Amino acid sequence: MKYVDEYRDGQIARGLVSEIRRLQTSPWVIMEVCGGQTHSIVKHGIDLLLPPGIELVHGPGCPVCVTSLELIDKAHAIARQPGVIFCSFGDMLRVPGSESDLFALRSEGADVRVVYSPLDCLKIARANPDSRVVFFAIGFETTAPANAMLVWRAREEGLHNVSVLVSHVLVPPAIAAILGSPGNRVQAFLGPGHVCAVQGFHEYEELSSRFKVPIVITGFEPLDILEGVLMAVRQLEQGRAELENQYARAVARGGNRAAQELVERVFEVCDRKWRGVGPIPQSGYRLRNDFARYDAEPVFGIARIDTRESDVCISGEILKGVKKPPDCPAFATQCTPQHPLGATMVSSEGACAAYYLYGRHLAHPAAEKRSEARQA
Amino acid sequence: MCLGIPGKLLELHDANGLRMGRVQFGGIVREACLAYVPEAAAGDYIVVHVGFAISRVNEEEALRTYELLEQMGQLSELDVPAASDPGSGMRPDDAGSP
Numbered sequence: 001m002k003y004v005d006e007y008r009d010g011q012i013a014r015g016l017v018s019e020i021r022r023l024q025t026s027p028w029v030i031m032e033v034c035g036g037q038t039h040s041i042v043k044h045g046i047d048l049l050l051p052p053g054i055e056l057v058h059g060p061g062c063p064v065c066v067t068s069l070e071l072i073d074k075a076h077a078i079a080r081q082p083g084v085i086f087c088s089f090g091d092m093l094r095v096p097g098s099e100s101d102l103f104a105l106r107s108e109g110a111d112v113r114v115v116y117s118p119l120d121c122l123k124i125a126r127a128n129p130d131s132r133v134v135f136f137a138i139g140f141e142t143t144a145p146a147n148a149m150l151v152w153r154a155r156e157e158g159l160h161n162v163s164v165l166v167s168h169v170l171v172p173p174a175i176a177a178i179l180g181s182p183g184n185r186v187q188a189f190l191g192p193g194h195v196c197a198v199q200g201f202h203e204y205e206e207l208s209s210r211f212k213v214p215i216v217i218t219g220f221e222p223l224d225i226l227e228g229v230l231m232a233v234r235q236l237e238q239g240r241a242e243l244e245n246q247y248a249r250a251v252a253r254g255g256n257r258a259a260q261e262l263v264e265r266v267f268e269v270c271d272r273k274w275r276g277v278g279p280i281p282q283s284g285y286r287l288r289n290d291f292a293r294y295d296a297e298p299v300f301g302i303a304r305i306d307t308r309e310s311d312v313c314i315s316g317e318i319l320k321g322v323k324k325p326p327d328c329p330a331f332a333t334q335c336t337p338q339h340p341l342g343a344t345m346v347s348s349e350g351a352c353a354a355y356y357l358y359g360r361h362l363a364h365p366a367a368e369k370r371s372e373a374r375q376a
Numbered sequence: 377m378c379l380g381i382p383g384k385l386l387e388l389h390d391a392n393g394l395r396m397g398r399v400q401f402g403g404i405v406r407e408a409c410l411a412y413v414p415e416a417a418a419g420d421y422i423v424v425h426v427g428f429a430i431s432r433v434n435e436e437e438a439l440r441t442y443e444l445l446e447q448m449g450q451l452s453e454l455d456v457p458a459a460s461d462p463g464s465g466m467r468p469d470d471a472g473s474p
Contacts, residue, residue: 003421012445118427197380
């Protein structure tokens with residue numbers, strides 16, 4: 001595939017790694033923000049290729065992971081109701097709530113459907129005028145334009161049997177929360193390429209200059225990530241703290257204006273609670289008042305749900321880059337993708353699930369060598 | 377979740393007043409909404425996320441970046457043999473994964 005295969009070339013990867021090795025004189029901690037990048041790093045073993053002085057820590061950029069347990073329980077309460085067709089992206093289906101997950105609800109008779117695009121919900125609503133179609137609108141800024149279009153089109157078409165359960169989260173407030181937290185170890189960021197394809201540079205330029213931290217907007221293929229790391233290491237070694245764009249083939253300075261405009265019309269910024277992290281001010285989107293009739297929370301009037309998270313799980317510290325999955329006593333024992341205890345194990349883009357999926361809990365010579373080198 | 381896949385825009389059409397297109401990803405062709413890439417034309421590469429094109433691939437930037445990367449590959453030949461091999465994960469054949 002063009003723009004995919006050529007970014008997986010082993011020879012170029014070796015060149016990038018030796019350039020990183022040549023430049024690096026001090027130890028550095030770099031966080032990749034996006035769950036897609038985390039998955040790619042662990043899948044391709046990129047962290048194990050880097051010199052031991054470069055540590056990659058995994059950020060909070062997986063919307064499935066950080067969707068609060070309360071909202072998942074609300075989704076399940078809605079999906080259980082008769083006459084509801086509950087639609088969701090596939091990633092959300094096996095995320096456990098306090099009692100069940102959407103897969104299990106489907107086997108109990110609930111009408112739960114996986115959609116590829118939010119627009120699929122419009123087709124389902126047109127074909128089922130007597131049912132109430134509810135879409136679980138999760139995601140970061142990348143997904144907001146698609147979810148906004150669903151609501152916008154539902155209103156344009158006068159479809160009144162559609163609503164959305166909104167759990168939108170925003171990246172920059174999370175980065176600010178990480179950098180402002182007392183135990184912060186992160187010295188540079190690989191910025192989220194597709195979030196920036198929509199939003200553009202400016203929020204990240206502000207973060208970079210406010211916290212004096214290098215941020216490199218980075219893509220998702222192995223060579224993108226290695227080049228992003230190289231650019232971040234170069235800045236750190238030279239004492240610079242700037243916004244740079246590794247992913248220029250997909251990200252323009254202004255982002256996608258047409259997408260920003262519709263998102264701005266449909267959504268407004270609100271406080272949001274992140275699973276594993278807690279509440280972060282001004283870190284989410286909710287529907288504007290004009291679209292209140294499409295908001296599933298008041299439409300279904302689900303009461304406040306009290307939830308309790310595991311006492312053992314350290315996903316909050318993992319999401320902030322303070323700890324790694326193997327630091328958790330429950331990792332790969334009590335807590336697995338089949339029985340996740342917390343945020344970072346519930347989706348394959350969560351750091352714990354990616355580590356588990358690619359066998360990092362098993363004996364791994366390269367990982368052991370790195371860990372010995374770091375301790376030495 | 378923020379997965380975006382580059383695909384080739386094959387043709388454009390209108391569906392209920394929305395600008396849509398057929399997009400080829402390797403061997404698969406899927407429908408995508410083009411409302412957010414008004415500049416995209418048939419033959420362009422676009423990055424598609426949950427059925428929406430969020431960006432048109434800038435071919436000049438892609439070429440420029442790739443030339444820099446290729447120079448890195450040539451550098452590796454001059455270097456001492458790399459300490460570790462990129463490993464089986466780098467196979468170009470596992471392209472279609474999310």
